[in-house]
Amino acid sequence: AQSVTQLDSQVPVFEEAPVELRCNYSSSVSVYLFWYVQYPNQGLQLLLKYLSGSTLVESINGFEAEFNKSQTSFHLRKPSVHISDTAEYFCAVSVYSGGYNKLIFGAGTRLAVHP
Amino acid sequence: GAVVSQHPSRVICKSGTSVKIECRSLDFQATTMFWYRQFPKQSLMLMATSNEGSKATYEQGVEKDKFLINHASLTLSTLTVTSAHPEDSSFYICSASSGQRNQPQHFGDGTRLSIL
Numbered sequence: 605a606q607s608v609t610q611l612d613s614q615v616p617v618f619e620e621a622p623v624e625l626r627c628n629y630s631s632s633v634s635v636y637l638f639w640y641v642q643y644p645n646q647g648l649q650l651l652l653k654y655l656s657g658s659t660l661v662e663s664i665n666g667f668e669a670e671f672n673k674s675q676t677s678f679h680l681r682k683p684s685v686h687i688s689d690t691a692e693y694f695c696a697v698s699v700y701s702g703g704y705n706k707l708i709f710g711a712g713t714r715l716a717v718h719p
Numbered sequence: 720g721a722v723v724s725q726h727p728s729r730v731i732c733k734s735g736t737s738v739k740i741e742c743r744s745l746d747f748q749a750t751t752m753f754w755y756r757q758f759p760k761q762s763l764m765l766m767a768t769s770n771e772g773s774k775a776t777y778e779q780g781v782e783k784d785k786f787l788i789n790h791a792s793l794t795l796s797t798l799t800v801t802s803a804h805p806e807d808s809s810f811y812i813c814s815a816s817s818g819q820r821n822q823p824q825h826f827g828d829g830t831r832l833s834i835l
Binding site: 636645646648649650655694703704706709711712 | 723725751753760761762763765768770776810812814816818819820821823824825826827828829831
């Protein structure tokens, strides 16, 4: 069965410092991977996705994630974070189950950026 | 990006009341819609999945008579929490998808339900 593990429940970091949020998945088939961000009392916003092709994917606000098949990882990185990046980040893998294409989410990582 | 509107954003009501939450895809046809429940500081728990015009498929442990889902059109799905009780208080989030595995789900902003 597919699963997603986010190793860190909380990541505190100072503004302008680099950050990495870790995500590992387990799947016996080809995968589609996603990172979503959730701000307080809001739904989830798609940050970036890996479907195929280049293993490095980037978002418009400076985040990037690298798909590593051998390590079954899809870690999220940003070289310099802002206060506004404070949010909950969810890694997810798309699976086909019960006749539907569903998302399996990790437990989430709370990124707290301090001045 | 695709826009999904969820309404209302917050509901406070008395125990025993039934509450309806709407989820609309505003700029694309949502073949499949999903309803999630999120407890404080936790991940999203999938409650049910529905295709337009057919009955919803509920995840194990989710009471289908308690959480009624209707997906009447390609742009609208509703979740009705029937005879709500304090333990039903939670953050409910919908998402919409074209149904293809390589397409992301687009999420509404969620509904904070508080049952007194």
